[in-house]
Amino acid sequence: MSRRAPRATVAVMEELSVNRVIWRRRGVSRHYIGSLYASPLGIRLTGRDPATGIAVTLSIPSGEVERVRVGETPDEEVAGEPGVVVELAESAPILLREIGLAVGHVCGLSRRLLEAVSRSEAGAAAL
Numbered sequence: 152m153s154r155r156a157p158r159a160t161v162a163v164m165e166e167l168s169v170n171r172v173i174w175r176r177r178g179v180s181r182h183y184i185g186s187l188y189a190s191p192l193g194i195r196l197t198g199r200d201p202a203t204g205i206a207v208t209l210s211i212p213s214g215e216v217e218r219v220r221v222g223e224t225p226d227e228e229v230a231g232e233p234g235v236v237v238e239l240a241e242s243a244p245i246l247l248r249e250i251g252l253a254v255g256h257v258c259g260l261s262r263r264l265l266e267a268v269s270r271s272e273a274g275a276a277a278l
Contacts, residue, residue: 166190167267169260173230174198174247182230183207187247189267194237196245215240219265221257222246235261 167189174196175182183198193212199205218238222228227236227246234248235257249260 171250
């Protein structure tokens, strides 16, 4: 007689990792070149200002992310190209884009980023 192990329910966490991004806050002209990591816990951006060499890390809890969308106006561009806008609950939005990504693929980055951070509610419900 064979015994089967009890089935376990596993919640799959989607993560997004992009090694070459350029990002900035809305209303700030300086940008940072670095990386993006997103998960149900939130977004982490690292980068270095190419003009000054200053390195920064920005961590945003997923609960602070109100909306992720493609930029629509010139002030939402990043280094002269369309970018993704991460609208935050209590702060100025973050504007970002993947370096080397064709302009038409900005929508895909926006969608993947939204999927990564919005899984927190679905994952919490499954646990």
